[in-house]
Amino acid sequence: MTTQKQTTQSPHKEKPDRSPASLHGRKPDSHNRRNYKQGGNLQDMLRKAGAMPRQTAKPQGSAGKTKKKTTRANAKWGHPRTRGKTTIKYRTTKTAVNIPPLQDGDIRIIPFGGVEEIGRNMTAIETKDDIIIVDCGLQFKEAETPGIDFILPNTKYLEEKKDKIRAILITHGHLDHIGGIPYITSRIGNPPIYTRNLTALMIKKRQEEFPDLPPLTLKVVDKEEKIRVGKTIVHFFSVTHTIPDAMGIIIETPYGRIVHTGDLKLDHMDGVPTKTEEKEFAKFEKGNTLLLMADSTNVERTGFSIPERKVHENLEHIIKEATGRLLIGTFASQIERIVHVIEAAEKYKKKVVIDGRSMKNNVEIALLAGIFKPQKDTIIPIEEMKNYPSEKIVALVTGAQGDEYAVLMRVANKSHRHIALDKRDTVVLSSSIVPGNERGVQKLKDNLSRQGAHIIHYQVSDIHSSGHANHDETLWIHKKIKPKFFIPVHGYHYMLRVHTEIAKKAGTPEQNVVIPDNGMIIDIKEEGRKIVQLKESAPKSLVMVDGFTVGDIQEVVIRDRQMLAQDGIFMVVVTIDVNNGKLRKSPDLISRGFVYIRESQELFKETRIIVKKTVEKTIVGMRPINFDYLKDIVTDEVSRHLFKKTNKRPIVIPVVLGV
Numbered sequence: 199m200t201t202q203k204q205t206t207q208s209p210h211k212e213k214p215d216r217s218p219a220s221l222h223g224r225k226p227d228s229h230n231r232r233n234y235k236q237g238g239n240l241q242d243m244l245r246k247a248g249a250m251p252r253q254t255a256k257p258q259g260s261a262g263k264t265k266k267k268t269t270r271a272n273a274k275w276g277h278p279r280t281r282g283k284t285t286i287k288y289r290t291t292k293t294a295v296n297i298p299p300l301q302d303g304d305i306r307i308i309p310f311g312g313v314e315e316i317g318r319n320m321t322a323i324e325t326k327d328d329i330i331i332v333d334c335g336l337q338f339k340e341a342e343t344p345g346i347d348f349i350l351p352n353t354k355y356l357e358e359k360k361d362k363i364r365a366i367l368i369t370h371g372h373l374d375h376i377g378g379i380p381y382i383t384s385r386i387g388n389p390p391i392y393t394r395n396l397t398a399l400m401i402k403k404r405q406e407e408f409p410d411l412p413p414l415t416l417k418v419v420d421k422e423e424k425i426r427v428g429k430t431i432v433h434f435f436s437v438t439h440t441i442p443d444a445m446g447i448i449i450e451t452p453y454g455r456i457v458h459t460g461d462l463k464l465d466h467m468d469g470v471p472t473k474t475e476e477k478e479f480a481k482f483e484k485g486n487t488l489l490l491m492a493d494s495t496n497v498e499r500t501g502f503s504i505p506e507r508k509v510h511e512n513l514e515h516i517i518k519e520a521t522g523r524l525l526i527g528t529f530a531s532q533i534e535r536i537v538h539v540i541e542a543a544e545k546y547k548k549k550v551v552i553d554g555r556s557m558k559n560n561v562e563i564a565l566l567a568g569i570f571k572p573q574k575d576t577i578i579p580i581e582e583m584k585n586y587p588s589e590k591i592v593a594l595v596t597g598a599q600g601d602e603y604a605v606l607m608r609v610a611n612k613s614h615r616h617i618a619l620d621k622r623d624t625v626v627l628s629s630s631i632v633p634g635n636e637r638g639v640q641k642l643k644d645n646l647s648r649q650g651a652h653i654i655h656y657q658v659s660d661i662h663s664s665g666h667a668n669h670d671e672t673l674w675i676h677k678k679i680k681p682k683f684f685i686p687v688h689g690y691h692y693m694l695r696v697h698t699e700i701a702k703k704a705g706t707p708e709q710n711v712v713i714p715d716n717g718m719i720i721d722i723k724e725e726g727r728k729i730v731q732l733k734e735s736a737p738k739s740l741v742m743v744d745g746f747t748v749g750d751i752q753e754v755v756i757r758d759r760q761m762l763a764q765d766g767i768f769m770v771v772v773t774i775d776v777n778n779g780k781l782r783k784s785p786d787l788i789s790r791g792f793v794y795i796r797e798s799q800e801l802f803k804e805t806r807i808i809v810k811k812t813v814e815k816t817i818v819g820m821r822p823i824n825f826d827y828l829k830d831i832v833t834d835e836v837s838r839h840l841f842k843k844t845n846k847r848p849i850v851i852p853v854v855l856g857v
């Protein structure tokens with residue numbers, strides 16, 4: 199049985215809002231963490247008994263003092279609810295790294311994240327003089343890591359070489375590309391960050407949450423700009439994605455270019471890429487691409503993706519025809535679509551209401567970036583909605599993934615302060631369902647339709663399109679770039695494998711392709727003639743953000759959380775009179791998430807008897823009393839009994855007090 203010696207978690211911690219503010223929409227955490235009243239007593243009791251440390255664990259490299267009271271609930275991500283108070287603490291375990299140094303003239307590629315998952319994209323390109331980083335993202339937690347806020351790339355390798363890092367290049371403003379910045383940049387020497395305007399604004403906005411960090415050096419680049427970082431020349435190309443200012447990266451080396459696409463798809467008409475795409479990719483026609491790293495997210499899908507233009511047309515049609523209020527739910531990260539909806543509403547003389555924090559923030563950033571200029575009375579405050587006839591209202595809202603606290607779910611649950619639906623209203627769910635969110639979305643649709651609203655979702659109409667290239671688009675891209683070597687990135691392992699098949703079709707021989715894992719070290723040797731994978735790899739243990747703590751959280755913490763979730767917790771509090779070895783009173787039993795107490799009186803009664811007998815039997819003649827030993831025995835006996843009676847294994851915590 200484990201007691202959580204190293205936890206710093208409090209049951210009062212409010213969950214961060216995981217509304218799919220960005221990334222490609224991950225499931226919001228719908229665990230409604232109970233804010234138990236007795237929780238405090240329980241912990242105090244534990245602490246008094248020495249079974250639990252005080253919550254003062256001081257991880258190394260603490261970035262300053264934490265203002266717990268005001269900040270605890272603000273680990274909100276993307277954007278703070280109360281502005282800027284998050285202080286990060288770092289925990290690291292030392293890992294001995296014994297990696298062969300880079301040979302002069304060789305080029306080293308290391309993906310630190312994003313090649314075994316969707317998320318936490320980060321890749322380093324290292325030459326004799328410089329290290330250049332592409333993207334610095336985060337990943338939303340997995341089902342196997344309960345309580346974790348998100349997962350970061352492991353940057354230990356970079357931390358040890360920070361003097362060599364010349365730049366972080368950010369391809370676009372989604373959180374799987376920028377989300378790691380507050381947690382990582384100061385650890386790797388705060389190198390300058392080069393990116394385009396909108397992305398820079400999004401990075402800045404997010405950084406406001408972390409006022410204790412040194413300021414970032416943000417450098418806005420133009421897509422046609424050529425920059426020198428250290429001794430390396432870097433330039434960019436524009437790509438089509440779901441957010442403006444998305445770009446790919448070109449790094450010049452003596453043996454040819456290294457091209458990183460970032461996230462991309464193609465704008466096309468019935469499978470024929472547009473003139474703009476042709477022009478952009480003409481940059482590669484001269485050849486001489488040494489290495490390509492490209493997005494694998496949707497390579498399993500056949501043909502071409504639905505062009506965003508088509509989605510805009512369909513949404514515009516819906517906006518035009520709506521005879522009641524129109525609620526459009528989409529990912530707040532779909533900035534292009536959001537802008538288009540507002541412009542279309544304006545065209546048909548309708549008013550737009552924006553609701554949901556991430557949605558409001560992103561509209562604000564888009565306005566700031568000058569991406570669009572609505573007339574000043576197009577966007578109206580939600581309170582004024584009632585002053586207009588229903589057919590004049592278009593609301594852009596969060597929650598299309600069925601997230602528990604986002605706007606649409608509140609509307610569905612009739613708990614929204616300003617929006618109550620009726621039969622004339624239409625709800626558009628302009629997003630696909632992120633795996634894992636199916637139940638939430640079903641519940642959302644059920645409850646919305648129960649109120650009579652008409653629902654349009656992506657399965658009945660082309661009102662959503664992903665920002666990533668399908669199979670045929672990817673093939674087109676490969677044929678344009680014609681790389682010598684290829685490393686698939688951005689995706690789960692199987693996606694990377696499918697992507698290599700496409701590379702082969704486009705003419706890249708198998709021996710020139712490396713399928714990476716996180717932390718894999720790939721060296722380009724012999725003046726660009728050979729690509730090899732080293733047997734050593736960069737440190738790659740999971741780095742998790744857990745509340746304010748960042749680190750490779752011990753497995754035991756995660757395991758305890760899994761057990762707590764499955765079988766709950768059971769505490770036994772015993773007070774012994776050390777003079778006579780008898781119990782002062784009947785043992786106290788406390789349980790949470792285990793059995794329904796009112797219906798389990800018999801079980802509790804039996805357990806009390808077992809505890810009493812076990813204690814008194816164990817300490818007969820034992821002077822002084824060995825409390826640790828006694829606790830172990832009590833734990834074993836109680837666990838065995840509870841399992842026998844309930845077939846469940848709650849975490850049993852014994853508290854033994856001697857008086």
Ligand SMILES: [Zn+2]
Pocket residue numbers: 370372439461665
């Ligand atoms: Zn993206």
Ligand SMILES: [Zn+2]
Pocket residue numbers: 319372374375461688
């Ligand atoms: Zn991405």
